[in-house]
Amino acid sequence: MLLGRTANGLYWMNRYIERAENMARLVDAGLRMALTRTQNASEEWNSVLLSAGSDASFTQKYSDYTAANVADYLLRDTSNPSSTMSSIETARNNARMVRTALTRETWESINEAWMSLKRMLAKPIDERDLPNALDAIKRETALIRGSFYGTMLRNEIFDFSQLGTYVERADNTARILDVKYYVLLPSISWVGSTLDNYQWESILRSVSAHRSYRWVYDADYKPSNIADYLILNVRMPRSLTFCYRFLTEHLKFLGDDYGERHACHATAAKTQAMLTAGSIKDIFDAGLHEFLANFIRDNTRLGDEIAQDYRFY
């Protein structure tokens, strides 16, 4: 038996842990672009903010898209509810609330991540230290994930946690693709320019997939392959299909355990069916941007339905 409020806490705890890490990844990709390309750096930082869903609030506070401003806003600004610091704080508050549902190892890893990141992000990060700071953030969230997977019982508590992780991850990957969808559209020349190459690498890097891409596809970046990798590849842990494979699986466990199916089951199954039936060519033919916009909308609806169906509030 699980309280609706506890299920809600687990779900959001994991969404925010995922988000804390995604922010670091986005800044990492932006930094890479800024370092390798001197022109149009501010445009790149703008894309990073758009992917993070934080562009509007950023421009209220800053006028320049500089590495220092963006990194500060996405990593340590507590007035930004999605910054790494805010996210880890929200994740910990949720963890505190659902503490009785967590193993000691899981709670301690979250608590320690919060303590260490709070210390690290207390002062503005010197640009020279930025790569180290990004590594530290990814390491802390990896430790949380490790203790979580290593010690948690695979029951409803685990299911609701995973739902949070994959709803957030799917949203993140879809947004990254949508912000850059135009660089993935087939162009007249099949060989991308140097500029395109950087853009493509940046997309892969923001989901930590720039190395594994080469293990799966040709060495050269090809827009349709990149889109295929991030949308349809079922082995790639941040792809939309991968996320939905687990979302439907955990929803099925819950449905079987409770002996009841809800609206969220139908929504997840519909998206899952669309992802497994389609080829990347179909998606491009129908319009990549439209596909992604629909996906993001349905994914948000799934989150709302889970909250309602399982009495989060």
Add this chain to the structure above:
Amino acid sequence: MAPQGSMRLAAFDEMLPEVSGLRKPYSAYDRWLKEQDPARLTEKMQDAERVFRKTGITFAVYGEQEASERLIPFDIVPRIISGNEWRRLTQGIEQRVQALNAFLDDIYHRQEILRAGRVPKELIAKNEAFLPEMIGVRPPAGVYTHIIGVDIVRISENEFYVLEDNARTPSGVSYMLENRETMMQLFPELFQQIKVRPVENYPQLLRQSLAAVRPQSTKGAPTIAVLTPGSFNSAYFEHAFLADQMGVQLVEGQDLRVVDGHVAMRTTEGYKQIDVLYRRVDDSFLDPLTFRPDSALGVPGIMDVYRAGNITIANAPGTGIADDKAIYSYMPEIVEFYTGRKAMLGNIPTWRCSEPDSLKYVLEHIDELVIKEVHGSGGYGMLVGPAATKKECEEFSKKLAAKPSNYIAQPTLALSTCPILTDKGLAPRHVDLRPYVLVSDRIQIVPGGLTRVALKEGSLVVNSSQGGGTKDTWVLDD
């Protein structure tokens, strides 16, 4: 009662009294201690802090900026009580707890003790802790106060006094358990050399005790839950800890509602009935329909369910009348009235400032006395005369004269001391003791308790909110 002077009294040290030398309960520990490298002990002290911070055993201090989470300082020198001392203490505590429950039952029914003139009527009638809503209500199994933390101080080898009866929602038991856990992690060898009685079964005993007082109508095993005001409450860690250790749900007011005459919690599969609620929410917040209408921490209608006998609330609403500081001074009479025997555990002499003669005395001797608010707790709003400045005493006198019935006064007792580890080695500090008592169809007292220690030299205030720390408390199996 003999008024005490304001001089610093020579305190009785429980390990090494000046007169008689090392006391026997400490002999084995002292032998071990002498073999230890002081640098290693300092290291262990730091280890202890790391353990506490990592596990998040923190508390919030009200009124401080940032409402930050702080650790209660932990001292690694145990407070040791012999088996014999403990047996004497527990007899006194059991008697007192029986009397407290009998008093509560009486005060909400026939009020024999008032008719007999042993406790003044107006003390009850005018008391905010008395809940008229409880008149005529008999809780399941007839138990009012299920969990009690009796604060005990020691003055000498054979003198123990009760400082306070915490009969509402005593806290701190998680520290008793974590202190022991930490000590066993830090010094496993000590527990092999010295037989210390275990405390770790407290959560199981609590669960059994709560299950034993379930409503009569409960079929099968009762569903138990812990009600917390929420994760921003200063004692939230403890609420979560106890729910976790007992294997029951930790609920908030927003999770609960009355469904078909029962209190039920919102789960992912719908509403599920609760039979026993261990609430850590104050009376006034419990039911917005009966008490404070603005409370979001309670359950609308829970009092109706309670009166219908469909839920056990532990502790029962209205138990505060038994541990009220104004009632405290009548405890010797109360114990004798209900148990037919003299109280085994003494009370500290108390001046009730509501009485003109006492008020006069207290105002004249304010620099010698400890003055407490009748309804206060946690060491807030009290004056320790000998430690206060002249100006503080004068200001407090004004408050006291303005509302005398709000205060009681007690002599400044030389609380016993116990050594703590400081930078300069062992140093004596004042301590008190809070053993935890469980009442169901029987009374159980876990051998141990929470020893609170005033870390500042000479200080008599042991409350954690005022800079106090804690120690592991050992009852020897001898």
